[in-house]
Amino acid sequence: MQRQVCSVINILKRTFSLQARTISGRLLTLPNKHASLLSRSQVRPSALRSVRTMLARTMFIQAEPTPNQDSLKFIPGVPVMKDGGTAEFLSGNSASISPLAKKLFQIDGVRGVFFGPDFITISKDPDAPWQLMKPDIYANIMDFFASGQPIVTEAQPPSDTEIKDDDPEVVQMIKELLDTRVRPAIQDDGGDIEYRGFDNGIVKLKLKGACRSCDSSVVTLRNGIENMLMHYIPEVTCVEQILDEEEAISQFEFEKLEKKLG
Structure with a gap:
């Protein structure tokens, strides 16, 4: 009876040791005398599924x-x-x-x-x-x-604030400020900003994410971004928000509904 108990305990130890090695991401191995029971190609997919399942269950969002x-x-x-x-x-x-x-x-x-x-x-x-x-x-x-899928299946375009060789000095300064001072603060709020151009003193920007339809987006542009750019770059006279066609249609329909309800 004692030998049977010891035998069961040894089996459990080997089992838990095997699971621990699989979950920790180390190479899955079996004792030599059990090598014929499972081939390497049979073990690896199940180990990966086990790790992925564990990640899904333990991920804290x-x-x-x-x-x-x-x-x-x-x-x-x-x-x-x-x-x-x-x-x-x-x-x-x-x-x-x-x-x-x-x-x-x-x-x-x-x-x-x-x-x-x-x-x-x-x-x-x-x-x-x-x-x-x-x-x-x-x-x-x-x-x-x-x-394990990629978040996007196509390559994304280069950063809008990437400084190019043919950018005028004022545009380089605008991009630098947007990238180092503005973008981190806006991403903290769940959004982002996209540079769309500079013409006759007007910096054209597109708000994205949580900032795109936020009630305070105009305040963000005028009191935050515009004031800072005008302070550091005298050539900047104002900041203008750019809407894509889809956004412009949505905003038009929303304003039309507001008038009807009002």
């Missing part, structure tokens, strides 16, 4: 509020855009290059997905309740990062 009550910043604790860039999708049709964005747009109420270096900002319809959307958002983010 933090949700942070933004200045926009209809946008939340989700922080998965792992890199999102690994090259440090950003990507924004305003509809399911535009999300064809991102498996995660396509999944998120299938959740009722989602109207915008923004990927930052280490966060994901979800924007919703004003009448959609966060308490009903959050469980699906968490589940989709966890499942995606456990799958």
Whole structure:
């Protein structure tokens, strides 16, 4: 009886030792006398599935509020855009290059997905309740990062604030300030800013993510960005927000609805 108990204990020790080595990501090995039972090709896929399942179950996703009550910043604790860039999708049709964005747009109420270096900002319809959307958002983010898929399937364009050899000195200064002083602060709020040009003293910018439809976006442009650029660069006279066609149509429809309700 004692020998049987010892035998069971030894088996359990080997089993738990094997699981620990698999989960820690080390090379999965078996004692020589069991080598014939499992080939290397049979073990490796199951080990990877085990690790991915563990990551999905243990991932802690933090949700942070933004200045926009209809946008939340989700922080998965792992890199999102690994090259440090950003990507924004305003509809399911535009999300064809991102498996995660396509999944998120299938959740009722989602109207915008923004990927930052280490966060994901979800924007919703004003009448959609966060308490009903959050469980699906968490589940989709966890499942995606456990799958090992790329966040986007196509290469993203170079940074809008990348300084080019033919940029005038004033444009170089604008890009430098936007990249080092403005962008970090706006990304903290779950958004980003995109440089669109400089003409006759006017800096043209596009707000993205949580800042795109935020009520304080005009204040951000005028009191924050514009004042700072004018302070350091005398050639700058004002800052102008640029809307893409899809955004302009959405804003027009929203203003039309406001007038009807008012």
